[in-house]
Amino acid sequence: xxxxxxxxxxxxxxxxxxxxxxxxxxxxxxxxxxxxxxxxxxxxxxxxxxxxxxxxxxxxxxxxxxxxxxxxxxxxxxxxxxxxxxxxxxxxxxxxxxxxxxxxxxxxxxxxxxxxxxxxxxxxxxxxxxxxxxxxxxxxxxxxxxxxxxxxxxxxxxxxxxxxxxxxxxxxxxxxxxxxxxxxxxxxxxxxxxxxxxxxxxxxxxxxxxxxxxxxxxxxxxxxxxxxxxxxxxxxxxxxxxxxxxxxxxxxxxxxxxxxxxxxxxxxxxxxxxxxxxxxxxxxxxxxxxxxxxxxxxxxxxxxxxxxxxxxxxxxxxxxxxxxxxxxxxxxxxxxxxxxxxxxxxxxxxxxxxxxxxxxxxxxxxxxxxxxxxxxxxxxxxxxxxxxxxxxxxxxxxxxxxxxxxxxxxxxxxxxxxxxxxxxxxxxxxxxxxxxxxxxxxxxxxxxxxxxxxxxxxxxxx
Numbered sequence: 001x002x003x004x005x006x007x008x009x010x011x012x013x014x015x016x017x018x019x020x021x022x023x024x025x026x027x028x029x030x031x032x033x034x035x036x037x038x039x040x041x042x043x044x045x046x047x048x049x050x051x052x053x054x055x056x057x058x059x060x061x062x063x064x065x066x067x068x069x070x071x072x073x074x075x076x077x078x079x080x081x082x083x084x085x086x087x088x089x090x091x092x093x094x095x096x097x098x099x100x101x102x103x104x105x106x107x108x109x110x111x112x113x114x115x116x117x118x119x120x121x122x123x124x125x126x127x128x129x130x131x132x133x134x135x136x137x138x139x140x141x142x143x144x145x146x147x148x149x150x151x152x153x154x155x156x157x158x159x160x161x162x163x164x165x166x167x168x169x170x171x172x173x174x175x176x177x178x179x180x181x182x183x184x185x186x187x188x189x190x191x192x193x194x195x196x197x198x199x200x201x202x203x204x205x206x207x208x209x210x211x212x213x214x215x216x217x218x219x220x221x222x223x224x225x226x227x228x229x230x231x232x233x234x235x236x237x238x239x240x241x242x243x244x245x246x247x248x249x250x251x252x253x254x255x256x257x258x259x260x261x262x263x264x265x266x267x268x269x270x271x272x273x274x275x276x277x278x279x280x281x282x283x284x285x286x287x288x289x290x291x292x293x294x295x296x297x298x299x300x301x302x303x304x305x306x307x308x309x310x311x312x313x314x315x316x317x318x319x320x321x322x323x324x325x326x327x328x329x330x331x332x333x334x335x336x337x338x339x340x341x342x343x344x345x346x347x348x349x350x351x352x353x354x355x356x357x358x359x360x361x362x363x364x365x366x367x368x369x370x371x372x373x374x375x376x377x378x379x380x381x382x383x384x385x386x387x388x389x390x391x392x393x394x395x396x397x398x399x400x401x402x403x404x405x406x407x408x409x410x411x412x413x414x415x416x417x418x419x420x421x422x423x424x425x426x427x428x429x430x431x432x433x434x435x436x437x438x439x440x441x442x443x444x445x446x447x448x449x450x451x452x453x454x455x456x457x458x459x460x461x462x
Contacts (some may be wrong), residue, residue, distance in 0.1 A: 009127040011185030013136055016120045018178040019083065020140050020173060021147040023113040026090065027055060028151030031109050033164040040164065043099040048325030057214050058110030060400040061118070061207035066118035067393020068251050072198055074120035076125075080182050082115025087175025094169035117396050118419035120396025122388035123186075125380040131322060133380070138318020138373040142311045145369070152300060202251035203245060203313040209236030210401075217408035241377075253390065256383070256443060263382045265456035266327070267394050270375055272449030273334055276341060277368045278307060278441045279410050283435055284361065290423045291350050291432065293311035305358050313369025318377070326381070327372035333370030338446035345439035350432065375453070406442070413438045 034048045043051075070078040080434045096102045121137065128136050158166050216229025216446040244250040260401050281303055288299035313333075321329055340363030347356060383391045417434035421427045 008185045008187070011181055012127040013125050015079075015181045015186060016124055016140055016144040018174055018181070019079070019116045020120055021143045022086070022090075022174055022178070023059075023117055023147065025147035025154075026109070026113070026171065027052070028148050029143065029155030029158075029167050029272055030055075030151075030154040032152050033159040033167045036159050036164040037099075037102070041099045041102075047099050051099070051106050053215070054103055054107040055110040055113075056400065056403070057211055058107045059114050060214055060397065060404065061395040062111050062114035062211050063118045063400060064206060064390075064393045065113045065203040067122070067389040067391075067396070068203075069198055069389070070119035070122060070392075071386060071389035072196060074188060074451060075123045076182065076186050076188055078115050078119055078125050079123070079186075080179070081083060081183055082112050083175060083179040084112075085109075086112030086116055087172060087179055088270065090168050090175055091172040094167075094172070096164040097162075099196060114396075118393040119389050120392060121380055121395055122392035123293065125388050125392070126385065130381055134321035134326065134373065134377045135315065135318040137380070138315040138321070141314035141318070141369075141373045141376065145307050145310040145314065149304060149311065153304075156300075157187050166390045196249040199244075199247055199249055199251040202240065202247060205236065205240045205243070206251060209233045209240055214235060215403050217404055217411075239362040246422060253387070256387070256390075260382060262327070262456045263379060263391070265399050265452045266330075266375060266379045266382065269330070269449045269452040269456070270379070270395065270398040271373075271405070272401045272445045272452060273337065273371055273375075274370060274399050275405040275409070276402075276444075276446035276449060277337060277364060277406070278295055278403040279406035279438070279442065280341075280361070283408070283438055284357070286423065286431070287348070287435055288354075288357075291428060292354065294354075302354060302358060303361070305361040306368075309362050310369040310372075311364030313366050314373045317370045318373040321374040321377050324374075327453065327456055330371045330375040330378060331450060333367050333372070333374070334446060334450040334453050336367030336370060337364050338367070338443055338450055340367055341439060341443035343445050345436055348432065348436055348439060350428065371449075371453075406444070410438050410440050413441065 022326060033051055037043065037051075038048045066078050066082070084142060089105050089112060093102060093109065094106050095396075096105060120140065124136050124140055125133060130150065155167050158427055212229045212233030214233075216226050216231075216233060219226040219229070241252070241254055244252050245254040284303055285299055288294045288302055292299075294302070317333065340360050343363070344360045346359070360434060377394055379391050380388065413434045417437065418427060418430050421430070423431050
């Protein structure tokens with residue numbers, strides 16, 4: 001084991017679990033608080049959208065960079081300042097006096113989250129041997145989805161009773177605890193001498209390209225700006241990959257993607273499954289409130305079926321991954337999610353009973369929970385120890401990019417079927433048609449994930 005791992009594996013795991021809870025919690029909990037924040041500070045709809053968008057964009061821009069940096073200087077040296085930055089800005093946001101200040105701070109809060117998340121799995125993978133690594137990664141995954149699922153519920157309650165500022169302020173103690181644990185309980189990495197250097201030009205090119213793609217996707221309906229930004233970002237990523245193949249110490253080892261077919265297909269399987277599942281909550285929330293007429297509180301309870309099953313299935317699948325080849329288990333999980341999505345697409349109508357929706361959401365959540373932990377375990381086990389940070393950053397990048405693909409797909413489907421129309425009883429048939437197409441698209445992403453997961457075969461852990 002590394003010196004980090006030999007110092008206090010349990011402390012490493014606890015620090016990572018808290019961090020993995022906080023970052024997604026700050027995404028979903030703040031989303032619920034935005035209407036109250038907007039009324040208080042006089043923010044426009046575009047500004048409110050940017051508050052969420054800038055956090056996600058900065059995460060996606062920086063994940064790969066900080067994962068690679070952690071491989072070079074040690075994951076703790078990246079995580080500790082990241083925790084300090086994230087916690088400091090989380091507290092500061094609770095006292096912000098203008099929406100412009102919030103937007104700036106949310107961008108840098110996202111950078112802090114990227115510093116924390118990019119190397120989290122690398123630290124856990126280094127702290128535990130392969131024979132028990134799966135269950136530990138499963139626990140980390142459970143905390144991630146707990147943050148996503150608890151965020152809307154707790155964020156809504158706190159906003160309603162204490163105000164939007166307390167959504168930020170109540171999270172600061174968790175950040176302080178994680179920072180203290182990382183400082184006192186996680187030892188420094190001991191890195192052997194290396195001639196490798198950080199590819200900062202590549203990092204800037206990657207960040208700019210991802211930023212263009214994600215901002216363009218969010219504004220895909222604005223012609224020609226949105227599509228032009230997406231095209232520019234994709235061209236930038238192609239140029240980035242070409243240049244990386246010629247760089248002595250690249251940010252992304254393109255040779256690894258070419259040589260390690262298992263690693264590459266595992267990453268793209270993750271992208272497909274995140275794209276398939278992230279937008280479900282958004283679509284179902286609109287459906288339950290507009291088509292079924294449920295109040296927000298009841299709709300939220302129905303929607304909990306998916307993340308709760310993900311939280312329950314992730315640790316269990318982590319233990320199973322120690323007995324069953326992780327790649328095969330991940331393929332099974334992706335298949336279960338695909339079945340749930342196909343069933344939802346086939347059954348969705350205004351008359352669909354809520355018990356059937358609950359069952360379908362539970363199946364989707366179970367399948368994804370069975371997929372994500374073994375898949376992450378397989379990715380970490382397919383590279384050498386010195387590449388753990390890169391692999392961890394790739395896992396986090398696939399998650400963020402998958403989320404972007406999911407939401408962009410919904411935006412495009414609504415644009416085609418509904419245009420600028422709001423959801424009313426008159427436009428409900430168009431909404432249901434667009435929702436059905438969206439679910440079919442998600443099922444397609446999931447089936448693609450199943451295929452990629454199957455094609456990689458099985459591989460033993462390093």
